Structure formats: C-alpha cells, structure tokens
Amino acid sequence: xxxxxxxxxxxxxxxxxxxxxxxxxxxxxxxxxxxxxxxxxxxxxxxxxxxxxxxxxxxxxxxxxxxxxxxxxxxxxxxxxxxxxxxxxxxxxxxxxxxxxxxxxxxxxxxxxxxxxxxxxxxxxxxxxxxxxxxxxxxxxxxxxxxxxxxxxxxxxxxxxxxxxxxxxxxxxxxxxxxxxxxxxxxxxx
Numbered sequence: 001x002x003x004x005x006x007x008x009x010x011x012x013x014x015x016x017x018x019x020x021x022x023x024x025x026x027x028x029x030x031x032x033x034x035x036x037x038x039x040x041x042x043x044x045x046x047x048x049x050x051x052x053x054x055x056x057x058x059x060x061x062x063x064x065x066x067x068x069x070x071x072x073x074x075x076x077x078x079x080x081x082x083x084x085x086x087x088x089x090x091x092x093x094x095x096x097x098x099x100x101x102x103x104x105x106x107x108x109x110x111x112x113x114x115x116x117x118x119x120x121x122x123x124x125x126x127x128x129x130x131x132x133x134x135x136x137x138x139x140x141x142x143x144x145x146x147x148x149x150x151x152x153x154x155x156x157x158x159x160x161x162x163x164x165x166x167x168x169x170x171x172x173x174x175x176x177x178x179x180x181x182x183x184x185x186x187x188x189x190x
C-alpha cells in the first residue's frame with residue numbers, strides 16, 4: 001500500500017523515502033515494504049531522506065485508520081517535495097508495476113479561510129479533482145496538490161474513475177467557523 005503526501009517541514013527536491021523498517025502508532029507497528037522501496041530507489045528524483053520523514057505528519061495521520069480497517073499491511077511511505085506531477089505519477093506507476101496496489105494520498109484542502117469561503121474554494125478544488133484537471137491544481141487548492149496531481153495522471157492512464165466520498169471542513173466538526181481547514185475523500189475505481 002502506497003501512502004503518499006506532501007512534505008511540510010523539510011524542503012528537498014523530488015520524492016523522499018525513509019530507511020525505517022516500520023512506522024509505529026498507538027495501535028502497533030506498520031512494516032515498510034522494503035522491496036517496493038528498492039524498486040523505486042533508482043529513479044533519479046527519488047532519494048532516501050530520513051530528515052524529511054522525521055517531523056512529518058502527512059503520512060502518519062492515515063495509519064491508525066488503515067490499521068483499524070486492514071489490520072495487517074505494509075506501507076510504501078512517500079513524501080513529495082519539489083517534484084513534478086509527472087514524477088509523482090511515474091513513481092506510482094513504477095511501484096505498482098502491474099500489481100493491484102492500494103494508494104492513499106494524504107492532503108488537506110483549503111487552509112484558514114472563513115467557513116463559506118472555504119466551502120466555495122473546496123468545491124472548486126473538488127470539481128478539478130473530479131474532472132481530473134490536475135494541471136489546474138496549485139498549493140492554494142491543497143497542500144498535497146502534487147501528490148493529488150500525480151495520482152490523477154496515473155488514474156487517467158489506468159482508466160480509473162474518480163468518485164467523491166465526502167467534502168467538508170473543520171467548521172462542521174470543531175465549531176469555530178472563522179478559520180477552517182478543508183477535507184475531502186475520493187475513491188478511484190475501474
């Protein structure tokens with residue numbers, strides 16, 4: 001299973017993989033798929049970068065949900081720095097290499113807008129995602145716009161369809177609607 005998201009703390013070029021053999025949550029350890037990491041390590045834009053993974057939360061926040069749903073699985077943890085959407089798509093294509101690999105892209109949508117403004121911005125971002133208009137995504141739409149764009153490119157190449165599962169923001173759950181963070185969930189299916 002690929003878990004991919006944006007790097008928030010350490011700048012770097014390309015896509016970062018860790019040397020860690022497992023990630024740990026309060027629910028237990030999740031092993032890293034070392035063979036899969038080895039299959040992408042030779043790509044010119046992929047580098048081992050533990051410093052980028054150390055403070056990061058984008059991948060880790062997904063793991064407890066996955067542990068509750070799947071119990072046992074291995075992850076291919078990928079952080080995206082200064083990369084192109086085509087590079088992200090290539091690494092996703094290479095790591096799957098014909099296998100049926102589940103991919104989870106971790107990203108927030110808009111950040112710290114007032115509730116109604118965030119709803120409008122996130123609806124526009126959702127429409128871009130659903131049209132697979134990856135070239136229209138920017139950091140103003142989602143912190144993980146590059147992983148999203150790469151997934152859209154690879155999804156189109158594989159003939160997958162995008163289905164919205166949910167779209168909301170923190171104003172609907174946390175109460176304060178003056179500065180919210182947007183969230184969405186989509187599934188890619190055949």
